[in-house]
Amino acid sequence: MKLGNVFGIIGRDPQMNSNGTVIMFSIAVKRRYKDNQTGQYESDWFNCKAFGKTAQLIHENFHKGSKILFDGDMRNNNYEKNGQKVYSNEIIVSDITFIESKAAAYGDNRPVTSTSQIPATTPDSFSDNGMIVEPDDLPF
Template structure:
């Protein structure tokens, strides 16, 4: 079985191209950074994965995802090995995406991007679906889900 589930943020805006021919197909390529659960000094804090999606899903990626968007995806790992111009074998993997979902609310996404219109600032008692826990009155702290 080849099944992979990842949650992370897009490292750059997706690149979308359309195949040639009568029935053109959208192909979206993007990469995500996935935080490591346990961080050790001197080691990277995240792993980076190159991802590809096709068709309607690629059109969704083009329309709604941008750098910094937190997503949850499932797919499969595919070897993407080749020989470069110098004759050296290059080994890499590609995530072929089956499903994509947003992993945070639009408000939380804007907050993580460093932008939040004052009119949309969350109140401490907002519902869980907005990415914040219900907090009893009198507590001024926001607790985002991770």
């Protein structure tokens, strides 16, 4: 089932397999409404998996607490364990959109290095323009 855009916060450091081809992680996705009794937003947790180059991108750029936006597909991952049928779902990740810088993702002021140079005359469209976007402001 195609989900489209999924926005969440990574709940634990992504775990790459020994071949470097598959990565698994979990995300918390805030519900659109507040709990009537507590007045707080609740979150739902989803297991996610990515393959190939997408797995490499996640491994190199995301960690516990990182905000992530991606397209994905919901898949059943049902199996039998000790004679019992176990039902679970996971999101297969594709098409990642970076929504925060590495420095912001790590919560510090370390310089972010890049392998390509940006010409000094090119305007920085991601510079601080005084606008703050909170996850609650996103339309999904």
